Structure formats: C-alpha cells, structure tokens
Amino acid sequence: MGTGNQHDDSTYGFNFLSRNRLKLEAMYRSSWVVGQAIDVVADDMTREGTNIRGLDDPSEAEIINDTMDQLEVWDRLNETIKWGRLYGGALAVMLIDGQDNSTPLNLKTVGKDQFKGLLVLDRWMVQPTLQDLVTEYGPHYGKPKYYDVFSDSVGLCNERIHYSRVIRIDGVKLPYWQSIAENLWGQSVIERLEDRLTIFDMRHSVQGNLFIRRIYVRIR
Template sequence: MTQPLRLDGYESALIGPRRFDLAYAVQDAGLLYARGGLYARVIDMPADKAVARGVEVEGDDGRLKDELDRLKVLPTLADGLRWARLTGGAGIVIVADDGRVNQPLNPGKIHQIAELRVFDLNDISADERRYGDPTKANYGMPEFYRVHSGGAIFTVHESRLIEISGDPLPAKVRTRGIPWEGRSVAAQAFPAVTRYLEALRLSVNILQRKQQAIYGMKGLAEMIQGGLEPVVQKRISLVDKVRGVLNTVAIDSEDEYRIEDTNISGVKDVIQEEQVGLSAEVGIPVTILFGRSPGGLNATGDADFDGYHEMVEGLQRTRATPALERIVSLIYAQGSFSSPPDSWTIQWPPLRVPTEKERADVRKTNADAEAQEMNALETAAGLGVVSEEEAREYLEAQERYGLKPKAGPDGSADYANQT
C-alpha cells in the first residue's frame, strides 16, 4: 500500500493544512486590461481625454457634426487611440457603398459611408501582396490586410484602412510586416502596475502581521520527534482561536507566549515610490492617475496638468488628427453631402477650461497692469517726456479704451512707420 507523503516534521506541525497562496500574474496584456482598475486606467485616460471636449472644424457650416454623430467618429477615434496604446497600433476600416472592402476605395463613387469599424493590431496582419512600382511612394507597402473579426477573417484593401500607430518603434524590431506597427504602452506600464498592486498586497499582509504572536511551547522538538504533530497543531490552533482583545490566553506554566509589534513606518514611503515609478512608466502624473492632492509647500499641481495636457495634445496632433482628416475628407466626398466647403481645418478645443475665479484673476492682473502703464504714461506726459498728442497716439496704436489708429496721409503703412 502506498504511504502518504510525509512533510518535514516542523512544517507538518507548525503549518499543517495552512498553506501560503501563491499569486501568479496573468501576462497577456488583453486579459490584464479586461480586469479593469489601474490596468485599464493607464490605457484609457489619455485616449478618452483626447476626445473628451469634442472637435471643431473651421469652415464647416454645421452639417458635419450630424455626420460625425451618425458614424460615431469620436468614440471610434477614442477606441483607436486606446487599442494603439494597448497593442501598438489600431486600424479603422471604412465600410462604404462604393464597392467591397477588398477593392480599392473610390471616393468619387461613395454615396454614403455606412460605418467605421476599429480593430487593434492583434486583429490585423499584412497580406503578402505588396506594391511593386519603385517610382511610387507606396513601394513595398502592403496592398491588402487580413482582419480577424470574431471567428471570421476578411481581406481589406489598404485604402479602406485608416491606421493609428502606437508609440515609435524601430523598423528592425517590427515583427508583423506592418509598416505602421508601433510600441505598446502596456509592455512597460502593466509590469509597473503589477508591482504596485503587489506592494499593496504585501502592505496588507504586513498590517495583518503587525502584531505577531510567538508561542514558546515546552517539549516541542520531542513531540515532533515522537510523531505528535497533530497535538502540536491542535494546541497552536486553540491559542489562535482564543487570542483577542477581550479573551484570555491560557498556556502551560512552562510555556511562553508574547506579542511582537512590527514597525511599519516605511510602508507608506514604499507605496508612494511605487506610485511615482508607475507614473514615470505611463507618463501620467501621480496627482492625476491616483487622484492625489499635490504635495509640498505652495504646491498647486499646475505643472502636473501642463505636462499631462502636453502628452494628450501630442496624441491629438500625431495620431488623432491624421485619422480624423481622412475621415472628414471622405464624409465631404459622399454623394449625399452636397456643396462641401472648399477648405476646412481641424481644431481641438483647449483641454482645460479656466474657472470663473481664474478668469477673474486674469482680468484683475490685466487691469492692474494697464493701471500701472497709464500711471507711467501720465507721469511721462507730466514731466514733458512725451506730449499729450504722443500719448494719445500710443494708446490708439495699442487700441486701448476703444481708440483706433488713424490712417496717415500716405496710408496705413506710413502711419505704422511713424508710430
């Protein structure tokens, strides 16, 4: 008969059925993102912020907004930025009525765009067919892409796919054969998130073990050698059960029982340093990522927001704007869109709107500066440094107080030269 595996005597006696749970982190970025929390937050925040305040198209007469809403352009663009950060790239497939998706897009035959579908880089692979004319700018570029949608695979002509690349990646390390493949933010960010969460878990364990009970049992070694591990386990379990603030622990007179208090003064510093490390990996300030108040004397957090907004504006300029320009141009090319504007420009609204107090402070600062300037001008006129006429001409040139520059006898150019 097979004998059951017998563990080391001390392990059997002191631990018994109690075992330490080992946590194994999931390495797949998509599965980690699906868990939500910080894994999703570091990916979603910049993408959502980039389109949070909408977009303005100068030159539009108001009809474009309806088309942007119908095609869900901004949510699609946010998803494209999101998946590009997660996987290193994304593609928006244009579904229109000018032909099949595996045929070249013909803007002149589009009556209406049906929808826009976004796919991450893991769902896109380059076809073997490439452009072969060395005199063209697309020489060597993929002519077709294979797109995985659920359980189906379909081929898309490159003219119907609007690419959104991830972070810059050297050409020699691109392994998919896709020229716009980029670097995934998750590659470095997710391990940093895992380290931070592990630090939190260990800190909770430290709190649980802040007061460590030590039970000095007489004859422990002899009992283990005699095969009395169950007796040892039972005695330890009884002490653990009755231990508490209002309970009394009863032990043998020759046994020893004491509580050791663990110092946890450095745990907070470790957690904060892990937050700083995570912030550095993802490019999102700690004050924004964790919702913490700025630390230090006279700290306002303005520098944190300025840096974060610069990063988001970079996403808008380099990733979102090229994709949006292509989409807007195709919307205007639709046969159902009559009389499109001759010229138009995409403008992103400011990411941060000043509060009423901030606007009032700016007005007050400007008013104080103007008052000081007027006092200086009045003093200069009183001392004869400038004449009243020269002072008035200066105010007219600055268009202060509703004054406008007067055109000289030889035109505005001569007047500007005189002043």
C-alpha cells in the same frame, strides 16, 4: 553579488509582452493603472469632437457633427486608439456601402448616405500583407498594402481591405527590425510599464497584507 556596483553586470532583455494577447487583456481588465494608461489618452483625444470651420454655411458643420454622432464615429475612433495602445496596433475601417473594400478608396465615388461609419479591428483580427507593401511615395510608403480579415473577426470576415480605407493607430512605434518581428505593427504601451507595474503591485500587496495583519492582531 560579486560585482563592484549594481551596473557592472546589468543588462536588458526582451519580454515580448505585446505578443501575449491574453495577458494584456487580463492586465487591462484587472489593473486600474493599466486601464488608465490605455484609456486616458483615447478619452482625452475624442471627448470633445472637433470644431469644423471654413464652410460657406455654418449650419453644415452642425449637420456633419450630428451625422458623426449618429454613426458613433468618435466612439469608434476612441476604441481604435485604445486597442492600438493596448495591443500595439488597430484599424478603423471606413464602411462604404456598395464598394469593394479591396480596391483603393476614391472619395469622388462616395455618394450621399453611403458612408456607414467605422469598424474597429485590432491587430489580432487581421493579417497584414507583409510581402505586398505600399510603393507609392508618401506617409504610407513601406506599410502593408492590404489587411486580410480573419474568419472569427467581428465583421468583414475573410475580406481583404485596401490600406486607403483604414485609419491605422499603432501603439509604440518600433525600429525597423523590431517592427518586422511584430508583423509591421507597433508595441503595446504596457510592455514598457510591466516591470514598474510589478513593483507597484507587489509593494501595495505587501502593505495591504501588513495592514490586514495589524487589524487581525488588534481584534484578537
């Protein structure tokens, strides 16, 4: 009202939905659209596994794939992608029996049967070390060097995990200052969808109410 057109007085603001864990979980559990937005990408990425080539003995690939199935590696990666998209970040921790999780991972020290699978921890189960970042040049440069697990986590409670032992999945990557505001995590993919979801749900709710009223009138 009182403007030349709808753009004259328009603006954008933050809603910070990614920080509202309970609301995100309520949306994921109750909205089919939200569930699809989170699940479809993860399911498509992990349902077929992978084809391993280049081994001297092709039967070794079958052994590796069978072991990954037994350890439910693809299921855990699927969960990591889902919770990374829902919350803005999640970790898949490599469980190496007999090793200290706070030390850098050295593949040469991993013996037969020591790898026990992956443990999925979402961003609300760990605290990144914001003052201790990776300083070695490479893809992890500037990211947290350690992740401290909270006492009420599903596992590895109160332990410190070195970044080399995790597979990290972010949701929507953010510009630097916004990432700082989110403790160096990303943003939930649902945050960008919330306004469209509200319009979608409202429209279908109104249409549903009108449909029910018409049936009620006919019955009367």
